[in-house]
Each structure stands twice: as C-alpha cells, then as structure tokens.
Amino acid sequence: MATEVQPGYEVGPAGFRSEEMILNMGPQHPSTHGVLRLVLVLDGETVVQCTPVIGYLHRGMEKIFENRPYMAGPRYIDNADYLSPMLNECCYAGAVEQLMGIEPPRRAQYIRVLVGELERIASHLVAIGTYGLDLGAFTPVLWCFRDREQILDMFESLSGHRFTHNYMRVGGVLYDFPKGWLEQCEKFLDKFEKTSIPELEELLTGNEIFEARTQGVGYIDPQQALAYALTGPVARASGVPFDVRVNRPYGAYREIPVNIKLRQDGDCFARYKVRMDEMGESVRLCRTVLDKLPGGPISVRSPIALRPPRGETYFSVESARGEESLYMISDGSEYPYRAKLRAPSFVNLQVLPELLRGHKIGDVIAILGSIDIVLGDVDR
C-alpha cells in the first residue's frame, strides 16, 4: 500500500522513489519493553510514519477502583507501573489522605520518601540496564539487576512482597522497619554509590558505541515537551524544570529539598544521563532520611471502612517516569466514585510518532528505550 508523499521526503535523482514497506513491530518484541505494537511505514531504512497501537494490557484499573473499597486500592495500583509500585501506592494513599484532609505521622512520611527513592533507583536501574541491552551492551543489565535485587530483597523483608508490595495505607504505612533493616539499607547505599554507579558510568557513559547511538538522536524541543505534557526524566533532559517533588512538594519533601537534575541537550543520551544523575540524587535523599528519621507512630488510627467526605481532589507524585496523578471523586461511600489515574508513560508515549519520523529503524529502539515506558502504566 502506497501512502502519500510526506513533505520533506527525499525523492531520488531520476524522480524515482523506493517502494514503502510496512513493518509491524510487536506486540511481542523484546525491545518494545512489553506488549506495544508499532506499525512503521519505512522508506528503505527511514521511518516515514509510525502508529503505536496500545491496549493489550488494559485491565480496566479505573473500573476496578470504583468497585473496591478504598482500603483495597493500593494493591491494585501496584500493577499500574509494575517497576515502581511503591511510588504508585504513595500516589493512591496521598490522594485519599488529601480527600479526607488527614496527614500521616511524620515518621510515616519519611518512610515513604525512603522507600520511594529506593524504588526510583530500582526503576532507573531497569531502565538503564535494558537500554544498554537494546543498544547491544549485555553487561549493564546483569549488573543493574544485581543491584536491583538487593533493593527488592530489602522491600521483601519490609513489606513481605518483592514486587506488589501493598505497603502503603491511608494514613501511614503498614509495618515499621525490621531489625537490622536500616543498617542493611545504609550498607547498600554506600556500596551502590561507591562502586555501582561508577561502574555503570564506565560501562555506558564513556562507551563510544553507546554515545554514537544516543547522542543527537531523538531530540525533543522544550516547547515540544511542554506541548505534549511530557514529565519526568524525558522532560528534564530537554531543560523543562518540572519535578513534582520540587514544584509541588508533598509529604516529607516539604522538609527535604530535592536538587532538580536538568540537561539541556534533549537527546537520548541526555535522558539516560538524567536517570544516572537522579540515582545519585536518590542516594543523597535516602541518606538524608536515614539521618533525620523521626520516631513516633507509623500510622494514624483510621477505620477499616474509610468514608471520605464528598468532594474531589487531584494529587500528584513524582513517579520514576514523571507526574503520576490521581483525580479522585468521593460520594461519601466506602468506594471511590471515580479514580482517574494519570499515567506518565501513557502521556509520554504520545510523542513517539513525532520523534521517530525521519530516523533510521535502528534508532527506533534507541528512542523508544530512552522514553522508558512501562506498558502496565500505558494501558492500565
């Protein structure tokens, strides 16, 4: 099938142009990081047009929220962005707290920051590791998953689950730290900062192949980032100073200032580098929490059947991928009347057809990996 000639599209010297080919990438393709289908129109190796097809992982999460009590929400929101469930739970618990007008105890807020930043490190480790894998470097993914496994082990001893933690509660957290957990955490942070981050920098940042594949590829203009409402590392790599932890601090971030990590280049390398910088920043935040961790209760006493007053609220947290928000409406009953999850990956993925146009097909994988989507978050 021939499509229309795109403006700026190269026509050969004799007026001929090669026939376009349609390539269906995914939904079962290792480099699409899940079940994402990309329909690519190719001219030779150049992408003329790209149409993402999503929805293969749609579970109707918003409908599930409406049919479960508020208590059950954190367990389901775990599965939205399955690489950073703790941050999702922070979003849900925070939204219901804002709806009810309650504030969790100070210790619970600090614990949320600690586990949230650890989860951000774990999520960025997956992003960077698999990104190296996409571009042909096999070692980073092994080293990243080795470090991530230690974080998951800590979460397991804290909450009982490696992935779907179900740890946050409305008004606090479920368990306090087990014996020796904080020492284990401190040991991990030391080792991670002293050896793991420099190792990764050596493997990827100075790697000539890696630089050649990422620098100057997939440029996002700051105005484009704003127009497409991009958030998270994708926006910050384009110089958009948006970080919910800084712009609208919530929880203990009101007491712990965050240094926003910005890059101006806007290409794939900048997005990778922002994630690396953010891991270092997360380590610093974790240390701050460990230093200042207050005592006291970890949760307020709240009834099992939560009945927030009638009203609506919009609560945002900075997830590992950008602004994650819940627009929640309560009608005074035990069930949310409406809970809209604003998923960062869903909004960030929109810009992909714009980015891919004119790039070679090898860059498709580099650009898609640098946006760092999680299909559970895209489809919900």
Add this chain to the structure above:
Amino acid sequence: MDLVPTQNTDLSLTAYDPRQVNVLLQQLAQVDAALGQTIPKRRLTGGAVGIEVSAEQLLDVARLLRDALGFEMMTCVSGVDMIDHLESVYHFRSLRNNWLLQARVKLPAENPRVASLVSLYPSANWLERETYDLFGIVYEGHPDLRRILLDDDFFGHPLLKSFRPTPLTVHDRATTQSSAMQAVAGEQQRNIETITHKHLGQGNEERLHPGKLTFGSAAVFKQTGQGVEPVPEDALNALPEPETLTTDNTEAGPPKEQRG
C-alpha cells in the same frame, strides 16, 4: 501534527507558595472580561483552582489560558459519569507561576459532544481518545477519534455507571486490516473484501441463528437487555424453527392431514 509556537521561551522554576492561588484567582478575571460573563471559580484542595466552563466556551477559554495566562501544559483529561450528566475535566499546569487549574465542562448524558483541544494542546490527543473510548464523549475536531485502549468492536463504554459487561461470544470477533494503519472489526468490515472468518464456536452459532442465546449470554441479556441487538419477544416467537432442530421422527413435507 505541527506544533503551535508559543511566545514563552523563558523556562524558570517558581517555588511553591500557597498564595499563588490568590494571584491565579485575580488573573482569571481576564477570562471573565474576555467572555463577558463571570465563570464560577472555587478553591480546591492541594492548591488548585477549579472553574466551570460551558461546552461552547471551552475552546476560547483554553486559548486564553494558554496565551494570556501562560498555562503551558495540559496534563490530564478525565471523564466523569454523574448519571444525569457527563463531565469532561481538564487539568492545566503553569510551570512559570506554579499554578494548577481544573476546568470542568458539563455535558448531556445523551449525545455528549465537546470541542477537542488538540489544536491547542497536542497532549490532548490520546487523553481525549481515552475518554472517548471509556465514556463515549465525542470530541469534535479531533484528528483521529478512535478507540485506544479497548478493542475496536467493543460494545459500549465501560466506565459509564450504566455499563454491564456482555459475554464475548455474543459478538462476531473477526478482525480485519482495512488499511495498514488500522484494524477494523464489526460493522466497519462489512464491505471489505479481505475478511477472514475465524471459527469461534458459540459466537458463530449466535451469528447464524440470531435470537438463540448461547451459553452464558442469556442471563445477562434478560436482565439488562444489553449486549446483543435487542430482539422483541414476538419477533423471537415468529422466527422459523431452525433446521438443525429437525430430528428423524419429524417427517419432512406437509402434515398428514393435507397429504391425505
């Protein structure tokens, strides 16, 4: 689509200050002056401001918000089913002034239509498609208003409170590729030559013998009347007896009385 250039190239960060809400409430007077009427404004939790806009004014208000007030981002579009009416709720962010604004548009439950904001904010593209998919709100002027999360031949809009699930076997599930970009199903594929029928057991049975309810679908259909084309009771009775039910002890041909 091409980007609409905006003048604000200065990207700087403003620390969050709850008093910013008061500034925003004052600045919204510009919108009032431009529209010639006072739009309802109220403070929301979390340092946000909520306004209520009519469906006709939405495009003008959004243009004012972007150009005059400096709301660079539209972060979220949500649909809400309030049973007697539907709502389309937009969330705008301004980075320069650190504002968060919520605009609510009330739409009738029957035939909800509102102007699309894709021309102003490209981020509205998928967000509006999602709301169309789950609520059935039609965004007029949207370049590509198709279902996004659900299957193309899904019946109904699942986040409506009146939605009841229908068994999958009731509908024909064959899907075909109308163009390279778009897979279609259901009504859309009737006139396309390259239909590939799939053998789907009870689904085919249902299609070949309409009105004869297959396993699992009967209860839902009788309770709600949804999911299959509603067949009136008398029409159901008037249907001829299916041939498959003809057994050996029923002889073919006219009855004995007429034969004799």
